[in-house]
Amino acid sequence: MIPKTHPTWLFDSSPIPDPFGYGARAVRFLKALRHPESTSPGNSFQVDPWLERLVLAIYGPRHPNGTRIVKRVPMLLPRGNRKTTLCAALALLHTLGPERKPFSEVIAAAADRKQAALVHKQAVDIIRMDKRLINVSKLLDYRHKIISKKHGTFFEAIASDGKTQHGRSPSLIICDELHSWETLKLWNALESAIVKKDPLVILASTAGAGREHIAWAQYEQARRIARGDEVNQTVLPVLFEASADEDWKDERVWFRVNPGLSCVPPYQSISAMRDQAKQAESVPSTKANFLQYNLNVWADNSAAPFVDMGVYDKGADEIDFKALKAEPCWLGIDLSQVYDMTCIVAAWRDGKGGYLVRPWFFLPEEQLMKRATAGYREWTDAGFIEKSPGNAIDYEFFHRRLVEICGELNVQQIGVDPKGANPTLATLTNQGLPVFQFSQANGSMCPAVHELERAIVAGQFQHGGNPVLRWCFENVHTVKTADGYKRFHKGKSELKIDGAVAAAMAVKLAFDSELPGRAIDDAEFIRDFYKDQAA
CATH class of the missing domain: 3.30.420.240 (Nucleotidyltransferase; domain 5)
Known part of the structure; x- marks a missing residue:
């Protein structure tokens, strides 16, 4: 049975409000980017229809005074669906693009410095493909930082295990794999910034494990909103996940949960997924990984559980x-x-x-x-x-x-x-x-x-x-x-x-x-x- 939380609106023709054209403006910015790994003509950034509707839904709906309605986007995407690339593009939209605010900050936070650096690297790779972006940017690779020369806006990748980040003024916060953060220090600091500055928060992740981490509470609220059990227009749930009782070997489930499989060209290799699934049939730990990372089935904490x-x-x-x-x-x-x-x-x-x-x-x-x-x-x-x-x-x-x-x-x-x-x-x-x-x-x-x-x-x-x-x-x-x-x-x-x-x-x-x-x-x-x- 297809979960009621599935974002069907990303694939239909239902209208998405964009009264000021800010959603369309954000889409145009992403389409103007280039990526070194893109196979599209001129290495243009691949903005597929589902992704275009996602960007429209984040930046289009506005209050009469022009302020954005959507404040938080809990997003579950299985591995291989270009989650990191999307986050890097959105970071540039707020640092160098039309969503920038003078002297504001864009933060990409991850569990550790190595993970945090991945979003920064993707953003730098995009900048280096375009002379126009190079000319308006100052790249501080050793600090995982990008500065807008003209507007003073900057993007920085930080780690949850680093120093506490109080006193920040972010316009965008990207929390990468929140379920893997081992302490609440950074989350508490960012929460205080959210109260003060009201930024856009992107919670981008694969499925986690256990129900006691702060990540579970965030995504469980998103599920309630997606099901219609709770009304909150400021939260936009984007939950690509299979339910635990679905047939995990059914390729129709794979395609539904992995939007990149249906794109042209596809983001992932279907033959590789078939090989992984075949191995998972005989190796329990491989099956657990397949369910969690390829189908976003939220797992118990242990990959090799003691008991059911x-x-x-x-x-x-x-x-x-x-x-x-x-x-x-x-x-x-x-x-x-x-x-x-x-x-x-x-x-x-x-x-x-x-x-x-x-x-x-x-x-x-x-x-x-x-x-x-x-x-x-x-x-x-x-x-x-x-x-x-x-x-x-x-x-x-x-x-x-x-x-x-x-x-x-x-x-x-x-x-x-x-x-x-x-x-x-x-x-x-x-x-x-x-x-x-x-x-x-x-x-x-x-x-x-x-x-x-x-x-x-x-x-x-x-x-x-x-x-x-x-x-x-x-x-x-x-x-x-x-x-x-x-x-x-x-x-x-x-x-x-x-x-x-x-x-x-x-x-x-x-x-x-x-x-x-x-x-x-x-x-x-x-x-x-x-x-x-x-x-």
């Missing part, structure tokens, strides 16, 4: 934790490294071979505003994350809460990774609590991961739908050890798996409780355990 999140979600029914207070439970603790999230997970046996779990998450208060994950603040406001004072982990605060939690539960054993945990181990020992040094080595964690996976797949893992814990499980992917067993791994530093690690530890301690005399790191037991499971 749909199966995981079956354990989201509400749990009466008050009724469990007197029941035996086991704790797993994943401590943070100075600035990160710390997690405690309690696990109870359900009497049927499964487990019920409850997590507690802690994060330094001053770190909340620095995280790219939009959910952090919402989760904190909803009580799913507790703030500890300061910018780094406050052990005194955490230990006090840990002792309080243990006092409310019938704790049988507490598993703590001994690495960097001396203060926590000492506190628990001094309180007379049953602390256990739970090594993160394969001998301990592989059986823990195995039992956790078994419980989830069997529908015997009840978690109550905690959103932070779900996010941690989304982020997990697994790697194989030399012995062929699974263990957890994470990719980007921003994607935390603390809750999943603590849950695995707690579940394993609960599992071991019915195996008297067997230590968690007993090599003989672990070997026999896997043999039995395989059988």
